[in-house]
Structures are given as C-alpha cells and as structure tokens.
Amino acid sequence: MRDRPGLGPLPRRPGARALGGGVRPPAPVHQHHRRRHRTREGRHDTQGGAPVTASSARALTSGRGLVPHSRPCLGGEEEEAALRVLRAARLAPGAEAARCEALVARLSDAADAVALSSGTLALALALRVLGLTPRDRVALPSYACAALLHAVRAAGAEPLVCDIDPATLALDADDVARRAGSHPPRAAILVHPFGLPARVEPFRARGWLVVEDCAQALGAISVDRPVGARGDAGVFSFGPTKMVTCGGPGGALASSQASLVRAARDLAGHDEKERDAARVNGLMGDLHAAIACAQLGRLREFVARRAAIAASYDQAFAPLGLRRPAAPDGARPVPYRYLVRVPEAEAFIARLNRRGVAARHPVFLPLHRLASSPGSFPATEGARKELVSLPLYPALTEAEVARVIREVTQCRP
Numbered sequence: 411m412r413d414r415p416g417l418g419p420l421p422r423r424p425g426a427r428a429l430g431g432g433v434r435p436p437a438p439v440h441q442h443h444r445r446r447h448r449t450r451e452g453r454h455d456t457q458g459g460a461p462v463t464a465s466s467a468r469a470l471t472s473g474r475g476l477v478p479h480s481r482p483c484l485g486g487e488e489e490e491a492a493l494r495v496l497r498a499a500r501l502a503p504g505a506e507a508a509r510c511e512a513l514v515a516r517l518s519d520a521a522d523a524v525a526l527s528s529g530t531l532a533l534a535l536a537l538r539v540l541g542l543t544p545r546d547r548v549a550l551p552s553y554a555c556a557a558l559l560h561a562v563r564a565a566g567a568e569p570l571v572c573d574i575d576p577a578t579l580a581l582d583a584d585d586v587a588r589r590a591g592s593h594p595p596r597a598a599i600l601v602h603p604f605g606l607p608a609r610v611e612p613f614r615a616r617g618w619l620v621v622e623d624c625a626q627a628l629g630a631i632s633v634d635r636p637v638g639a640r641g642d643a644g645v646f647s648f649g650p651t652k653m654v655t656c657g658g659p660g661g662a663l664a665s666s667q668a669s670l671v672r673a674a675r676d677l678a679g680h681d682e683k684e685r686d687a688a689r690v691n692g693l694m695g696d697l698h699a700a701i702a703c704a705q706l707g708r709l710r711e712f713v714a715r716r717a718a719i720a721a722s723y724d725q726a727f728a729p730l731g732l733r734r735p736a737a738p739d740g741a742r743p744v745p746y747r748y749l750v751r752v753p754e755a756e757a758f759i760a761r762l763n764r765r766g767v768a769a770r771h772p773v774f775l776p777l778h779r780l781a782s783s784p785g786s787f788p789a790t791e792g793a794r795k796e797l798v799s800l801p802l803y804p805a806l807t808e809a810e811v812a813r814v815i816r817e818v819t820q821c822r823p
Contacts, residue, residue, distance in 0.1 A: 412450040447588075458722065477813055479759065479768040480651035483712065483805040491700040492657070506696035506703060510628070511662065513706045514646060518638035520664035522671040525694035525702070526678055529625045529647030529661030533561035535692075536621045536643040536663055537597065539673040542567040547598040551581040552778040552790040554601050558623065559777050562599070570595050571778045576773050579735050580608035587787065594618070602627035603635050604772060604799075605653075605746030606737040611639040621645065627681040628653040629713050631742035638664055638809035648698075651803075653746060654710060656698040715804040719811055723748055723800070726815040735797075747772060748795075748802040755798045761821040762798075767814050770801045 494544035495506060507525045514523040526532050537548060547570045550558045562569040581600055597619035602608050607630045613620050624630075624637045631637070638644020648660035663674050676683070678692040694702075695811040705712075732750040737743040749772055752758045762769040776794055778787045801814055 411733070457746050471653050475766060477635050477767045477806075478809045479770050479799065480657050481803055481805045482650050483708075483777075483803065484655075484657075487704040487708065488657070488701050491704040492697060495697045495700045495728070501504065501516075501695050503693045503699070504696045504701040507694050508698040508803065510656075510694065510702045510706070513703060514662045514664055515769070516666040517636060517706070517709070518624070518644050518646075518673075519636050519666075520644065521666050521668040523664035524671050524675040525597075525699055526661045526663060526674075527692040527694055528659040529631055529645055529649065530561050530564075530624075530810050531678070531690065531692045532645035532647075532661040532663040532674075533558065533599065533621065533623065534564040535674040535677055536665075537562065537567055538677060539563035539670045540597060540619050540642060542597060546591060547590065548776065549586040549590070549595040549598040551599075551601055552602070552625075552776045552783070552787050552795050553773050553776060554794045555625075556777065556780055557599070557774070558599050559781055567597075569777075569781060571781050571783040574789045574793065576604075576792060577607065577736060578606060578738055579603040579793060580606070581613075582789070583612035586613075587616065595722065597621060597642075600641060601625075602630060602632075602759050604735070604749055605630055605742060605744040607632035607741040608638050609738050614640075621764060625649075625652060626746045627744060629709055629806040630744045632738075633740045639666065642667070643670055648702050650708060653744065656702035656705070656756065657695065658698055660694055660698050660702060662694075669683055710806070712804045713716060713744050716802060719802055719806055720745040720748055722811055723815065724804055725817065730819065748800045750800065751796045752798055753796065755794070755796055758798055758821065762800075762817055765817045765821065767801065767817045769798050769800055772797050 431642060454677050481758055494619060495501065510525045510725065511523045515521065519678055541663055542548065542565055544566050547568045548562045549570045549572050550562065552571050553574045559569055570586070570590060572589050573582050574580060575582045580603055581598060586598065588593065595618055598613045599621050600613060601610050601623040605627050607627060610622070612630065620641035622638050622641035622644040624644050627637045632640060643663055643665040646662045648656035650658070663671060665671050677689050680689055680691055727750070732752070734751070735749055755771060759769045759771065771794065773794065776790045777789065778790065800818065801810065
C-alpha cells in the first residue's frame with residue numbers, strides 16, 4: 411500500500427474477499443478526503459460540518475473546490491494508535507480508556523474522569539449523578555446545541571431555556587432568575603461557547619448546581635483554572651469536529667468529586683453489577699480511546715495552529731470593521747470557532763457558500779424555537795441574525811486560509 415497521510419484502511423491479505431463478494435483492493439482514505447456532496451439545497455454534510463447547498467456544490471464541481479467549514483486533523487499518531495489496538499484485538503474499555511480518563515482529569519484539574527460514548531451521554535449522566543429528579547428544573551442557554559435539551563430530558567428533568575449575554579454568548583444568570591420566578595432551577599448547564607470561557611460565579615452565588623459544558627473549550631482557562639474545574643462536573647465531547655476527536659462520537663465526564671465520577675461509570679456499563687439501576691451501555695472502548703489519547707497529546711499543537719489562523723484573520727479583517735464576541739476578563743479562550751458579526755448573517759453565508767467557502771450559522775436552531783419556550787429571547791435572536799462562523803481548524807491549509815480571507819474581503823458585508 412502507498413503511504414497515506416491520514417487514518418487509512420487496514421491492509422487486506424492478498425486475494426481476500428471483500429464484503430459482498432469479489433476481490434477488490436482497499437481504497438486509501440486521505441487526511442483531506444471529502445465525500446461527494448449532495449446538491450440538494452440546505453443539505454448538511456455531517457462529515458465535514460459544512461452546510462452543503464446547490465451553490466456550494468457547484469463551486470466544488472467547477473474546479474474551484476470547497477473550503478469545508480470543519481475537518482478533523484488526523485495523521486500518523488492517530489493511525490498508529492488505532493493499529494496498536496486492532497493488532498492487540500482489545501476493543502473493550504481497558505488500558506487505553508483508562509489513559510484517556512487520566513489525561514482528561516489532568517487537563518480539567520479534576521479528581522477523576524470517565525470516558526464515554528458521547529458528550530450528550532456525559533451531560534445526561536452528570537445530571538443523574540447530581541441527583542436531579544423530574545420535579546427539578548435545569549437552566550440552559552437557547553443559543554446552544556440541541557444535545558443540551560436532549561440530555562436534560564434523558565435525565566428526566568425539566569429544561570428551562572433561557573437567554574444569553576449578548577457580549578459573551580454565555581448563559582445569562584440574571585435572565586435565568588427572571589424566567590424561573592418562584593420555581594428556581596436546581597442546576598444550570600453552563601456552556602463555554604465556541605471556546606470562550608463563561609463565568610461560573612454568578613450561578614454558584616445563587617446556590618445552583620453547575621454542569622460545565624466544555625465540548626467546545628477543551629484547553630481554555632477561566633480565571634486561573636481550566637474549564638470544567640469550577641462546576642460540580644465538567645463534560646467534554648470528542649466528536650469529529652471538536653478540539654480533539656476520538657474518531658467518532660465520544661465524550662467524557664470529569665469532576666473534583668471522585669464519587670460523582672464513580673457513580674457515572676457505574677451507570678454507563680452493564681457488566682458485573684450486583685445492584686439494579688437504569689444503566690446504559692456507554693463506556694468508551696479502547697479503539698476510540700486510543701485515537702483520543704493521540705489527539706489529546708497534540709492539543710497544544712492544535713491550539714497553536716488555530717491561534718495562528720485566527721491571528722491571520724484578525725489582521726486581514728481589521729479594515730472591514732467586523733466585530734467578534736469577547737471572553738470575560740481574566741479568561742484565556744481557545745479559538746474553536748472564528749465568529750464575526752455582520753448585519754445579515756443569512757445573506758453573507760449564502761454569498762460565501764456560492765464562492766466556495768463553507769460558512770454557517772454557529773447554532774443550527776435556537777433551543778427556544780426547538781422547544782417552543784415562552785417569552786422573548788432578544789440576545790439569542792440577535793446572535794442568530796448576525797453571527798457567522800468561518801472555517802477554522804488545524805487541518806486548514808495556508809492556501810485555504812488565503813482563500814477564506816480573499817472571499818470574505820470580496821463579500822464584505
């Protein structure tokens with residue numbers, strides 16, 4: 411087989427029959443491989459995280475190529491990690507999962523961590539081990555991924571969808587208090603949005619339990635501690651487009667309270683249990699954990715590359731007067747997404763997509779719309795109207811960075 415820069419297929423024995431009959435050679439999968447895009451308007455490419463429209467597909471087939479909105483960065487370290495596990499034929503949770511948990515605990519300044527099959531499961535288990543009941547409300551921001559809503563419902567609690575701070579895009583504690591009235595939440599899911607650390611103190615001061623959603627902020631610092639260290643629990647995601655990936659869905663739960671992690675680990679597995687409980691089959695296996703460990707070892711490299719790209723954007727876009735969300739004072743964010751404010755995000759996204767740059771809304775659909783929550787959400791609606799996310803990830807080439815800069819400048823709002 412030829413050398414391949416990404417995580418390619420395992421070598422097949424000469425003459426081995428492929429599934430479905432016949433003999434066929436394995437096709438190498440390259441680091442920057444993208445599947446053929448469907449041209450149906452509004453269709454999402456779940457592999458690359460970019461909204462694929464008919465216009466962007468035309469750009470792809472016209473020879474100009476498409477700069478994806480997101481793309482994982484995989485190389486020799488991840489390939490060797492995966493092959494090591496496959497050669498040993500040890501796929502169940504074991505040594506690699508334990509090593510992944512130790513790395514997450516260290517990065518989040520936690521007493522312990524458990525590696526799980528998704529970040530959504532990590533959220534749901536965090537709420538369960540904190541003792542949330544069907545009578546309890548959980549505050550969550552409207553400008554966030556639908557997984558938050560699903561996790562609260564999976565835990566059996568009542569979601570209280572609230573507005574965000576327009577400057578930081580984080581959950582607004584004052585808005586939570588206003589909406590809750592005489593029935594305050596027992597807990598809040600505090601998202602660190604797009605790599606920007608949110609302030610935990612306003613929620614702690616009100617006596618609410620805090621689950622930090624660090625899915626987009628691995629490596630960020632809030633004041634003087636890593637994100638995930640100030641709440642009752644911190645959850646992480648290792649999906650294909652996150653700061654690091656495990657090669658598929660994956661996540662982790664960490665806490666300074668080791669007992670919470672032990673309880674979550676107990677609920678995430680069925681084997682060898684002597685006590686009945688509503689468990690799930692959700693522990694991360696060693697194959698995914700090995701890839702996650704390789705990626706966690708490259709986190710500093712990834713953050714540095716993202717920061718360099720963001721700095722290039724900052725310099726190039728300064729004359730355009732594009733505004734960006736800001737992190738709170740004393741925080742050290744990580745450049746997970748590059749967001750800009752424009753007068754009409756929808757039109758700007760469409761123009762960039764037509765020119766072959768996959769821009770998108772940072773949040774697909776605000777949760778107050780999805781859940782039909784009562785009341786107005788002016789900050790969330792403002793973010794939906796104005797914010798655009800541009801391509802920013804370590805696998806972005808210098809030529810692609812230059813193209814994004816050129817197209818944004820030519821499409822200036």
